Amino acid sequence: MSISDAQALRYARHLNLSDVGPSGQEKLLKARVLVVGAGGLGSPVILYLAAAGVGTIGVVDDDEVDLSNLQRQVIHTTARVGTPKADSAKVAVGALNPDVNLRVHRERLKFDNIATLIADYDIVADGSDNFDTRFLVNDACFFARKTLVSAAVLRFDGQLSTYKPHAGGPCYRCVFGEAPPDDVWTCSQVGILGAVAGVMGTLQATEVLKEILVLGESMAGRLLIHDALSATSRLVKINRDPGCALCGDAPTIRDLSIHAASNGGVCSV
Numbered sequence: 001m002s003i004s005d006a007q008a009l010r011y012a013r014h015l016n017l018s019d020v021g022p023s024g025q026e027k028l029l030k031a032r033v034l035v036v037g038a039g040g041l042g043s044p045v046i047l048y049l050a051a052a053g054v055g056t057i058g059v060v061d062d063d064e065v066d067l068s069n070l071q072r073q074v075i076h077t078t079a080r081v082g083t084p085k086a087d088s089a090k091v092a093v094g095a096l097n098p099d100v101n102l103r104v105h106r107e108r109l110k111f112d113n114i115a116t117l118i119a120d121y122d123i124v125a126d127g128s129d130n131f132d133t134r135f136l137v138n139d140a141c142f143f144a145r146k147t148l149v150s151a152a153v154l155r156f157d158g159q160l161s162t163y164k165p166h167a168g169g170p171c172y173r174c175v176f177g178e179a180p181p182d183d184v185w186t187c188s189q190v191g192i193l194g195a196v197a198g199v200m201g202t203l204q205a206t207e208v209l210k211e212i213l214v215l216g217e218s219m220a221g222r223l224l225i226h227d228a229l230s231a232t233s234r235l236v237k238i239n240r241d242p243g244c245a246l247c248g249d250a251p252t253i254r255d256l257s258i259h260a261a262s263n264g265g266v267c268s269v
């Protein structure tokens with residue numbers, strides 16, 4: 001693959017970066033990232049990855065654009081209320097960057113389809129807002145040895161980390177244990193300042209690009225906790241848990257069948 005004249009202009013500010021340059025841009029154009037949820041986090045993730053020229057972006061979302069989404073889900077528009085979010089994201093990305101192949105996955109994410117879905121991608125960015133989906137995505141990424149960049153937002157707070165237990169460091173389960181029986185993070189019950197999703201989703205996109213380009217320090221083994229009200233962020237070291245049911249020394253989770261009872265779906269923030 002070589003970069004065309006139009007691409008040299010489009011990505012000029014990447015090409016100017018000595019740590020990216022033409023070879024880095026080619027890596028981006030060849031990269032395949034699956035974004036779980038085209039919501040408040042997924043919106044900036046998809047837009048920045050598309051703008052950066054990530055060649056293949058998969059979007060899993062089985063929801064439709066609702067008027068109440070537009071306060072934070074900036075990839076969608078008033079005119080597209082009622083259309084599937086994944087289709088809406090495809091329209092936005094098509095207008096932004098024709099270099100990007102956006103693949104629409106308008107399906108519920110379940111234990112029996114997730115492995116096939118993520119097999120086509122190098123990196124998974126999780127922007128879902130419920131624990132069932134987060135644990136399912138974590139477990140599927142672990143078995144498929146895929147890097148997972150995961151973010152979460154609530155009210156005025158956000159969290160972000162990268163999980164790649166196949167390359168050292170903890171998995172999501174090591175840090176958060178098990179999904180609570182009653183999911184307290186439902187889509188609509190808890191409010192969020194829309195721009196906080198933008199902050200965390202943009203950080204998430206940055207970490208995905210760093211993983212593709214192998215730049216700087218990975219967030220693997222570190223959890224970023226952002227507090228918008230005090231405008232502060234802190235980094236907490238997170239470790240692999242030898243007792244983790246998934247990636248620990250005596251794992252009890254051997255496949256994704258523990259998620260069989262879950263209704264699946266993607267409920268994006």
Ligand SMILES: [Zn+2]
Nearest residue numbers: 171174244247
């Ligand atoms: Zn683990």
